[in-house]
Amino acid sequence: MSQNSPYQQLQNQLEQVVEELEITPSVFQILKEPKHVVRISIPLQRDDGTVETYTGYRSLHSDLLGPGKGGIRFHPNVNEDEVMALSVWMTMKTAILKLPFGGAKGGIQVDPNDLSKRELQELSRQYIRMLEHVIGPQKDIPAPDVNTNGRIMGWMLDEFTRLRGRNVPGFITGKPPVIGGSEGRVEATGRGVVVTILRALEKMDMEKKGAKVAIQGFGNVGSVTAKRLNEEGLKVVAVADVNGMLYDEEGIDVLELCEYVEENGSIEGFQNQELKPSDGIFETDCDIFIPAALENVITSETAPKLKASIVAEAANGPTTGDGDHILKERDIFVIPDILCNSGGVMVSAFEWMQNDSHDHWEKDFVVQRLDKDLSEAFREVYKISQEKNIAMRKAAYQVAVNRLSDAMYERGWVEG
């Protein structure tokens, strides 16, 4: 495992949390490894008739509190270490939120931009065919993540339905509402990120109107977060994607940018502005910095440059151990990923519940419940961080591990 292995860093963190909570080390023994990791080699017939194989994974970290839950990522950097770490973070999120789920994650090592629409659909269906034995509404329930969306969830649902010979809408979440998806799931992660930011601003006595925001990543999570912050009166001054960064100290026209990205797939060319280098995002003058792309971006190199007083981790695992240490030393308030971006899985849980009871909730109801439940989770974590004088990340892990440890005891997996 490399030094920047998210999975290794996680293991170190978990071991420390178990020690500090003075709970039995057996809890760490159980949490340190996923229950299973399935690796598949997926053959795909390309449009030119040749066959290529793609490596795919599904890691089920824990089904202690319910079936595994977690997204599917399509990206060239997907690997076993990453998928395992992402599945552990899912276990922590669902435990913090008291959802009836464990943690899982999957992915395919592929750049979807290299595939035609037919190839992408076939690869998505093939992934489900090859993993049918380990997924299902009471076993392990997938959802969207980086480079996957409602359209892909729809194809996957269709494939699973064919395999089972009956409709099983609760097998996957994040699907379009017309085939059983929940209202508000597309926006849920970004909306949740903003709920946690608003709670943090209140706790820190910071004015939200005009607060300056910089966002790395302008996909599903980054763009919805930007839109919601804009509605709340904050000012998005910088946005970066892989091609570069847009900067406007007066505030970017977020609505127009969202429409532009929807049509053009990138921020490049927006209002004919020249992009600045993508890395400039770390040095932007702002109050809130939001990583909303991939792992390991706040490091020993970038953490010292940040100007923000709040880091809201919309991405999973954006901060390395060294980076985190520097943020702590610099007294930057971090809303940890396992709390900050958990609005997505929360509304996925709502979707699964609606599927189970053949119900359809109105969007207003979904949004209100998300705001209320996530604010409550924020308060619980914040209270512990204050009482114990520890960082929000450590407090979040403590909440999760305590709950998991209690469940292990009640199920007879460990002694008290």
Ligand SMILES: NC(=O)C1=CN([C@@H]2O[C@H](COP(=O)(O)OP(=O)(O)OC[C@H]3O[C@@H](n4cnc5c(N)ncnc54)[C@H](OP(=O)(O)O)[C@@H]3O)[C@@H](O)[C@H]2O)C=CC1
């Ligand atoms: N979707 C969800 O519901 C949830 C997602 N998350 C996490 O949020 C993060 C983003 O996911 P999501 O928005 O769904 O993914 P998307 O695929 O929709 O968007 C990812 C964005 O990140 C950008 N990006 C990738 N690499 C870089 C880079 N090196 N520098 C700057 N920008 C970069 C992409 O740019 P480009 O388009 O140019 O490639 C794109 O704008 C991930 O960590 C994911 O795990 C967490 C919880 C739930």
Ligand SMILES: O=C(O)CCC(=O)C(=O)O
């Ligand atoms: O909605 C879900 O089930 C999972 C979303 C996800 O992958 C995540 O929170 O990282």
